[in-house]
Amino acid sequence: MPQEFKTKLKEKKQLTPDTWALTFDLGAQTLVFQMGQFVMLKILLHEKKGFMVNEEKKQLQYRSYSIASSAAEKNFIELIVKKTADGFVSRYLTEIMDIGNELSIMGPYGNFILPENPPYESIIFIAAGSGVAPCLCMMRTINTRALPIYLHLLFSNKTEADIIARKEIESLCADNLLLSYDFTLTRADDSWQGLKGRIHSEMLTPRLSNKKRTAFYLCGVPAMVNEANALLENMGVSPNDIKQEIYN
Ligand SMILES: Cc1cc2nc3c(=O)[nH]c(=O)nc-3n(C[C@H](O)[C@H](O)[C@H](O)COP(=O)(O)OP(=O)(O)OC[C@H]3O[C@@H](n4cnc5c(N)ncnc54)[C@H](O)[C@@H]3O)c2cc1C
Known part of the structure; x- marks a missing residue:
């Protein structure tokens, strides 16, 4: 059953020239998910560091990201975000967002699941x-x-x-x-x-x-x-x- 979690950005690590690993702190909340599922970020964008929102690019945005951290982790969630060419939200997440900033994570979602006892070897x-x-x-x-x-x-x-x-x-x-x-x-x-x-x-x-x-x-x-x-x-x-x- 998807739920909404209030989180803070705990860590941001650049992995490649255009990709970052973002770790969000879940505190005492527990996000139970299956391998392969994704979450939806609900992000209230802030105008800072030259980043602007406008009529077409509104302040409240939703984007989906697959969960990269182990399903065994209970206190945090890691997402891998690629800064896409002309990407609006991916640029905000990777370049503009600071450690400690808050956002909501909704989920888990999706049927791209690997069960722990799959019908495959x-x-x-x-x-x-x-x-x-x-x-x-x-x-x-x-x-x-x-x-x-x-x-x-x-x-x-x-x-x-x-x-x-x-x-x-x-x-x-x-x-x-x-x-x-x-x-x-x-x-x-x-x-x-x-x-x-x-x-x-x-x-x-x-x-x-x-x-x-x-x-x-x-x-x-x-x-x-x-x-x-x-x-x-x-x-x-x-x-x-x-x-x-x-x-x-
Ligand atoms: C179920 C699901 C899971 C996803 N998981 C991830 C994830 O784990 N990591 C991730 O980086 N993105 C993921 N995405 C894509 C993500 O939701 C955003 O679309 C992406 O970050 C671009 O958002 P934006 O606002 O920067 O650009 P937008 O203005 O929304 O889109 C810009 C362009 O980038 C293209 N694009 C979207 N994602 C990528 C990508 N990963 N690589 C290259 N081009 C892309 C779009 O087709 C579009 O043409 C996922 C999408 C879905 C539907």
Whole structure:
């Protein structure tokens, strides 16, 4: 059942040139959610640091963000916010908002859920950019709660500098044998040793040969999710085994 929580920005950490992790303090309140769900921020924008609201861009704004922190965390919630080109609210959250500022969080919402006892043995999560946020929640929760779920992340970015939470993903996968990842870069420089180019079937086939019943989770902007969906359907994956969250 969604609820409204009054929160304060506790921490703001820049992860990549255009992405920040924002941590909100829940105090004594408890937000119970399932891996993959999102919250809606209810933000009363303040005119400061040159930021302006007007007739078209009103002071009270609502935006959705996937929960990136572990479902085991009770006192805070972490969101990954990409400052989009010409983005109004994402710019406010990442550049203008200060530690200690208040806002309301409503949720949890969404059906892009990974249950703790899923009807699958294995998950392949295909993400681009900030679409990795719900996967971070899943990896962190699988790790902290020792859940018996295999999860492989196929994470597409433009350059190495754009890989969100790279060190943490590498370290979670090194520590937990059920977790694995591949990074692919669409604008890799010559020194990059990993996968290159947009997501294609050869990046997925080695992961499908293990006979485990697999579900695919796709998350990111519409073009990426639609492309990955079409690719999986061409590979013969049943639409029933594909779940998607589109950021728009
Ligand atoms: C269920 C759901 C979960 C979401 N979770 C996240 C999240 O975890 N992290 C996150 O950064 N955003 C997420 N979004 C997108 C977020 O709600 C906002 O749309 C985004 O922050 C842009 O808001 P804005 O006011 O800055 O720009 P707007 O003026 O609302 O939009 C500017 C443009 O940015 C595009 N856009 C939106 N999100 C992205 C993105 N992530 N990357 C590239 N382009 C984008 C929009 O299609 C639009 O064309 C989510 C959206 C939905 C529906």
